[in-house]
Amino acid sequence: MNAAPLAPERRPTLYFLEHIRSFAPVFLDTEVDMTAVRRHRAAARAAGEHLSLVSYVVHAAGRVLAAHPEANAAVRGTFAPKVARFSGVSGKVTFDKTVNGRRVVLSTVLPDVHVADQADIQRQIEFVRDGDPETMPQFAKVRALRRLPVPLGRLAFRAGIRGLGKRPQLVGTFAVTSLGHRAVDGFHSVGGTTVTLGVGRMSDRPVVRDGSITIAPMMRLSLAFDHRVIDGAEAADVLTDLKTRLEEFGSGAAAEPAAAHLDDVPAAPRS
Template sequence: MQIAAIARERRHTLLFLDEIRPFAPVHLDTEVDMSEVLAHRAAQSDGHPLSVVTYVLHAAARVLAAHPEANAAIRGHLRPRVARFGEVSGKIALDKEIGGRRVVVSAVLPDLHKAGLAEIQRRVTQLRDGDPEAMPEFASTLLLHRLPGPVARGLYRLAVRPLVRHPRFFGTFAVSSLGHRAVDGFHSVGGTTVTFGVGRIVDRPVVRDGAVGSAPVMRLNLTFDHRVIDGAEAADILTEVKELLESHPDGEAR
């Protein structure tokens, strides 16, 4: 048996997990017929393919804008306070390599409720393809790796705990995807009141007009913080995101 210190490159993950301990998670899930999303993506001719994560970010931002009670954060135990945010900012998890070690990092995309699909994809592509050791979006994460452990912990708490700073560091909702692998669904806590987990798209049997056929189906999971909202509102949010993806993924009513 070998015992070693935890790699500095994973320090930000440990600090994050420690910070979200008060979270009271409840999990929901649904299946989304992705036929409309795939058709819309195939029809794009600008040479910049849209990712499934981009469609989910786009739909979720619009739904969260209509649910201000969920576009919020809570802090405190004895005297809890809730902050409801005017902006809708999405946090995404990214699989990166830092210091030769594979780690997960996150980045926040602000004001997604005002952004179209092309703009969201541009931001996602920049974050996905960029070098985290050279990008300003990850400078604070790299600083945590370099600092002594107690100093890093203190600075992290100073940065994330004030509610007024919450959208900048945590976003107001989060999206995490493992759909590039053989993962049907999973639940994740992104540090936000609402976190979406995105699975793979697989052809599955569906019933339409009484006949059995097949359709590309994606499992969409939602984890919500029960301290902030209740299950009925979380169910509304998940249902509305599903309906947007299935009916008009471009955000335009038909």
């Protein structure tokens, strides 16, 4: 056996996993017929535009969470818990990056995805995907955490994440993580937000339509929710609405933002 101290590059992940121990996660999943997305994606590619599957999920989830303000929220505290319902929808997206030769997970937050167009979402994803995590300003706080001794890094992380008012900027109001680039059909993850979406691979599978068997591009989509904030019925509505929006992507109903509900949602407290 060769035991060694935890690599500094992995310390931020350790602090994050310690933070989410208070979560009460429950897991749902469904299959999404991605025929409409594949059609839309092919048309975009023919026009010289690349759109990732994650950009479709982020775009659709932003609209869905805007229509479900109870799920676009976060909780904090044990003795006097507070719930913040946020006035905008921000999506956290995770990336597989290499830092100092070590493979780590890093994330960025895309703001206002309930009103952002898909091209802008894709540009932001590609900017972080292709950037150097050792120089990008988005990861300056992560680099600072790595340099601190573990006890101080743990305290700094807890202090930075504590206030509800900072949550949308730091961890988003929902999270998306994908392993669909590999042979992974489905998985579940807790991303530090009330709703976390897990994206599996899209592959052609037999399905039944109108009593006949046909082949369609199917994608496994999971949803983990924090049971302290919402219940299963609300989470099931979110997942079903997201499935519908993806399966109808490109239609008039699916293209319209559903953000009007947020106008009546109070801003997060600054506690």
